[in-house]
Amino acid sequence: MKIRTRLTLLISGITAAILLLLVIVIYISYARDREEDYYKNLHRQAITKANLLLDAHIDPQVLQLIYRNSSGNLAQEEIAIYDTTFQLLYHDAADIDKVKETPAMLENILENEEIFFNQGHLQVVGFSYRHQGKNYLITAVAEDEYGYARLRYLAWILGFSWLGALICIIIAAYFFARLALRPVSQMVDRVEEITATNLDKRVPEGNGKDEMAELAVTFNAMLDRLEQSFDAQKQFVSNISHELRTPLTAMMAELEISASRERPADEYLQSMQHAIADARQLVRLSNSLLDLAKASYDPAEIRFKPLRLDEVLMEGREEVLKAFPFYRINVNFEEGEDAPDYLSIEGNEYLLKVAFVNLMENGCKFSDNHEMQVVVTWFKGHTILRFSDHGVGIVKKDLPNIFTPFYRGANGQYADGTGIGLPLASRIIRLHKGKISVVSREGQGTTFTVEFAFN
Known part of the structure; x- marks a missing residue:
């Protein structure tokens, strides 16, 4: 079931239930008022006839004759008068007797002064009446035909009014739901037009204030991320193809030259x-690509645990020195008297070690003496690591692009590389909610500064 239909039924159902409750309350209130008014009317009619009999001394036969000539329907009030010994003094029509006055009923009237009850459609009132020092028991019974007719008419009016209102409510609810969900329909139509080839399209954001606009803004933000991801993926694949082609082409050229004719053993060895x-360059490139892919995972998919930066840093230093024994990496930890435990953070040990290894290799690689310094300190709740060298530095125009995958700056002529190390380190550090910045002067050296919020 569509939301539009569900919303229409929900609005119609709630409104119809409220109106039905209101109709029932009106009907019940009117029915009670009619019943109470008719009981009072019976009481007045009974007193009037009793006064005619007791005060005016009208012959009972005359009163009965009047009753019989005007009877023929249940709307005619039937009056009976008894004394306190339950002796019948007068009855409009004893042979008809719409209600039987039993001794128990008369006793109840005598005790309670007045009683009211229904007998089918008939309404009965009985009461004690004092006249000229004597007490009389009077009963009156009749059917309020006119009142019941008006009540039935009211029921028809309320019923048809409720049905008419219900139809109007359903129509109004349908158009309201359609109007309210129109932005969603427009959004669906636009989303159906968006494919991988036109991710630059966006859904309309409406007035920018209501929940639909908020949904559209959120969806457009998601499209922005997807577009960036697709563009990065295209660029990534293009760069991979280019980077892999170079060593593979060189390797195939060497092997083809060697296989073209017989050569001395030293030439084969050189080839x-x-x-x-x-x-080896392909292996390094493959490992770097694998690490770059791991660093691009959703943070929720990467396992973080408490670790110490000094231990990760020293393990990375040993790994670099094992691969390049001629490198020199000096590590200094600055601690004051009141220094906190600034080396503990939540992170992924493998990825952090990859980032530190890349930064240390980068510093040593571009230094003439293959030496660099790492200084670890803290300031205002942040652990700060500075990776400094006195190498060739980075050209000013290359600084904005050094964290772009596969970008090789002007200093690439001094050392081989894949253009992945610094982008990989940057992604890992940002994955750990850290910051990385660089300061460099051409011919004087470079300093990378990494900051983490410690626990």
């Missing part, structure tokens, strides 16, 4: 060494 160097 194999070149092929091995290209293969």
Whole structure:
């Protein structure tokens, strides 16, 4: 069932129930008022006839004759008068006797002064009446035909009014639901037009204030992220193709040249060494791509746990020195007398080590003496790591792009690389809610500053 239909039924059902409750209350209130008014009317008619009999001394036969000539329907009041010994003094029509006055009933009237009850459609009132020092028991019974007719008429009016209102409510609810959900329909139509080839399209945001506009804004923000992700993926695939092609082409060229004719053993050895160097470059590139993919995961998919930055940093230093024994990496920890435990954070040990290794390798690689310094300190709740070298530095125009995957700056002529290390380190640090910044002067060196909020 569509939301429009469900909303129409919900609004119609609630409104119809409220109106039905109102109709029932009106009907019941009118029915009670009619009943009370008719009881009072019976009481007045009974007193009037008793006065005619007792005060005016009209012959009972005359009163009975009047009653019989005007009877023929239940609307005629039937009056009976008894004394306190339950002896019948007068009865409009004892042979008809719409209600039987039993001794128990008369006793009840004598005790309670006045009683009211219904007998089918008949209404009965009995009361004690004092006249000229004597007490009399009077009963009156009749059917309020006119009152019941008006009550039935009211029931028809209320019933048809409720049905007419219900039809109007359903129509109004349908158009209201349609109007309220029109932005959703427009959004659905626009979303159906959006594909992987035109992610630049956006859904209309309406007035920018209500919940529909908020949904549209959120959806457009998601499309922005998807578009950026698709563009990055396209660029990533393009760069991978380019980076893999270079070592593979070089390797195939070396092997084809070696296989073209017989050569001395030293030339074969030299060709194999070149092929091995290209293969190592492919391995480094593959490992870097794998680490870059891991760093691009949703943070919810990566396991974080409490760890110490000093331990991760020293493990990364050992890994770099094991691969490049001629590198020199000096690590200094600055601690004051009141220094907090600024080395503990929540993070992923493997990814952080990859980031630190890349920053240390980068510093040593672009230094003539292959030496760099790492200083670890803290300030205002943040752990700060500075990776400094005195190498060739970074050209000013390259600084905005150093964290772009596969970007190689002007200093690429000094050392081999894939253009993945710094972007990978940046992603890992941002994944840990940290910050990374760089300061560099050409020919003087570079300093990368990393900040983490410690526990």
